[in-house]
Amino acid sequence: DGGITQSPKYLFRKEGQNVTLSCEQNLNHDAMYWYRQDPGQGLRLIYYSQIVNDFQKGDIAEGYSVSREKKESFPLTVTSAQKNPTAFYLCATADRDTEAFFGQGTRLTVV
């Protein structure tokens, strides 16, 4: 079953905690992306990676960190430095001439 798997679907974070969102793909795509979606603000790019062991900041990287140790995996850590982390987080993958394929998202809520 090919595709992109994001887990968990729902995540609750206490103030001051770091949490990690998982994104795994078996599409053999080189590029992977993390987006944050807030109502009325569309999708904002957090980080993206073109190849293993390399990644670039997107437009709103502050308070987030990523790693790309394997082609299949691109986990996102929301750190305590992110002051307003409640949002819907979407992971995507793509190859150079293809469209991006999206996971089903993780909804993160601060409690």
Add this chain to the structure above:
Amino acid sequence: AQSVAQPEDQVNVAEGNPLTVKCTYSVSGNPYLFWYVQYPNRGLQFLLKYITGDNLVKGSYGFEAEFNKSQTSFHLKKPSALVSDSALYFCAVRDTGTASKLTFGTGTRLQVTL
């Protein structure tokens, strides 16, 4: 810096009428352009893309889009709207020169009524 503008937060259309959802973009090189649709609490579903070739691109569910280089636009169209088309639509651009960075617009909510 690349960017995408979707000037309308919401588009309202009656079922059976044609619909247009507007998108303009800015990139330094040549663009790859995409349209996606999102239903509540779901990921994005791909509708269509422009990579190269014909300016009129046909996609899923009867949607099409026209690439206009001089106006830097990529408007989404459908000849006859359905109530089931009601959703959130996103335009996106990738600069072929930079290869990977994929930028989305803020989205346009399409509401189709009977």
